[in-house]
Amino acid sequence: MPPTNYRPMWTELGLDLAKHDALLGVLGKVYRDYFLSQTGRPAGMDYFNFVISEVHGLRIKELMDARKAGRKVIGSFCLYVPEELILAVDGISVGLCSGADFGTEQAERYLPRNTCALIKSFFGFTLEKVCPFIAACDMIVGENTCDGKKKAYETFNTLIPQLYIMDLPQMKSDAGRALLSAEYLRFMRDLEKLSGRTITAESLGKAIDTVNKKRAALHRLAALRKADPAPISGLDALLINQVAFYDEPVRFTASVNALCDELEKRVVAGQGVAAKGTPRILISGCPMAVPNWKLPMIVERSGAVIVGEESCVGERGTQNLTDTRGAMVEALLDNVVDRYFKIDCAVFTPNTLRLDHVRKMTWDYKADGVLHYCLQFCTPYQMEAIPMERALEGEHVPVLRIDTDYSQEDVEQIRTRVEAFVERLKDGA
Numbered sequence: 171m172p173p174t175n176y177r178p179m180w181t182e183l184g185l186d187l188a189k190h191d192a193l194l195g196v197l198g199k200v201y202r203d204y205f206l207s208q209t210g211r212p213a214g215m216d217y218f219n220f221v222i223s224e225v226h227g228l229r230i231k232e233l234m235d236a237r238k239a240g241r242k243v244i245g246s247f248c249l250y251v252p253e254e255l256i257l258a259v260d261g262i263s264v265g266l267c268s269g270a271d272f273g274t275e276q277a278e279r280y281l282p283r284n285t286c287a288l289i290k291s292f293f294g295f296t297l298e299k300v301c302p303f304i305a306a307c308d309m310i311v312g313e314n315t316c317d318g319k320k321k322a323y324e325t326f327n328t329l330i331p332q333l334y335i336m337d338l339p340q341m342k343s344d345a346g347r348a349l350l351s352a353e354y355l356r357f358m359r360d361l362e363k364l365s366g367r368t369i370t371a372e373s374l375g376k377a378i379d380t381v382n383k384k385r386a387a388l389h390r391l392a393a394l395r396k397a398d399p400a401p402i403s404g405l406d407a408l409l410i411n412q413v414a415f416y417d418e419p420v421r422f423t424a425s426v427n428a429l430c431d432e433l434e435k436r437v438v439a440g441q442g443v444a445a446k447g448t449p450r451i452l453i454s455g456c457p458m459a460v461p462n463w464k465l466p467m468i469v470e471r472s473g474a475v476i477v478g479e480e481s482c483v484g485e486r487g488t489q490n491l492t493d494t495r496g497a498m499v500e501a502l503l504d505n506v507v508d509r510y511f512k513i514d515c516a517v518f519t520p521n522t523l524r525l526d527h528v529r530k531m532t533w534d535y536k537a538d539g540v541l542h543y544c545l546q547f548c549t550p551y552q553m554e555a556i557p558m559e560r561a562l563e564g565e566h567v568p569v570l571r572i573d574t575d576y577s578q579e580d581v582e583q584i585r586t587r588v589e590a591f592v593e594r595l596k597d598g599a
């Protein structure tokens with residue numbers, strides 16, 4: 171069958187086709203170089219290869235078909251935007267990736283240069299008209315988290331017509347929880363208005379169940395990475411966590427569970443992607459959105475294997491399920507608030523839970539060391555990196571701190587530092 175021609179759809183969405191072709195060309199090459207060149211990949215990764223190959227094609231067509239059928243597409247940039255409420259109005263939730271260096275020059279016409287790469291990325295994608303997800307959204311939710319995003323949304327609001335701002339607390343206090351609860355209630359009411367549907371206990375309960383099953387499948391995948399040898403690479407596991415943000419959730423969950431069935435057999439057979447005893451690294455820090463694969467690629471080509479991600483694209487996003495008990499919408503909404511209030515993002519102060527979580531993950535995944543990853547100019551995570559390094563090193567867990575962006579200019583410099591770190595782990599120092 172000849173490949174589907176998506177160009178009319180992209181034109182309808184207002185994309186700049188020449189720039190979009192250039193973006194897809196670069197992404198395709200990077201994907202082949204980083205992912206398809208790996209050896210010993212599980213067969214279950216075929217599904218995720220397919221998803222990536224159709225990320226701007228079939229998935230966007232699905233979104234557009236859903237919109238024609240009256241459903242709403244809601245985009246977001248942050249873990250605090252509850253997918254459950256979107257699903258409860260039969261909406262579709264998509265994470266807007268913001269993981270590539272594209273349109274930076276254009277973005278810097280609107281943003282200070284010392285803005286993190288993630289924020290510049292969603293400006294760049296919008297200004298260069300290369301993101302069909304942004305174009306396909308009926309509503310895009312910006313959230314008051316770090317200062318960078320909070321202030322950037324004021325300008326972003328002038329570039330897109332459908333921005334919705336969600337306020338968020340900064341402290342885990344009673345007042346903080348009350349704010350989150352009020353904001354989720356407002357969001358729920360606004361979703362109802364947008365979709366013309368009323369959230370019922372049944373629709374919210376079903377949505378919670380769908381999202382719980384997705385997170386449970388990701389927990390299952392994570393738990394299999396405790397094995398030595400690791401049955402799947404960190405690159406592939408990260409990719410799956412990235413795909414979780416924009417794939418259809420039921421299909422995604424089934425695909426992750428099918429992969430896990432295969433990985434369970436690998437673990438029993440002692441089959442891995444790297445030899446038993448390969449240094450094991452836990453990554454902790456800023457989110458790695460698609461297609462931000464630079465650091466994992468460097469780590470896994472430097473003789474180590476990544477066994478976990480303490481990140482929004484990883485266990486920070488999946489670690490807690492939502493309680494399904496409750497016969498009324500109010501009770502279920504309360505459960506959603508409880509679940510999201512536990513997220514240990516660095517925009518909260520104090521944020522001691524995050525260090526506890528990193529410690530636990532280091533132990534659970536038998537990591538030999540922690541690589542703390544920050545985007546340059548990300549004050550919240552950079553601020554947390556130093557005390558975290560002190561605490562972990564004090565407990566004899568080696569830590570490497572890497573600050574970077576989405577460019578390729580520092581690859582060799584990072585490689586040198588990572589290789590030295592891997593040698594340190596091999597020496598057991």
Ligand code: SF4
Nearest residue numbers: 247248249315482515
């Ligand atoms: S790091 Fe914090 S602000 Fe950023 S996406 Fe994650 S939860 Fe949201």
Ligand code: SF4
Nearest residue numbers: 286288316318456548
């Ligand atoms: S990476 Fe840091 S600075 Fe950038 S948007 Fe996230 S929290 Fe804000």
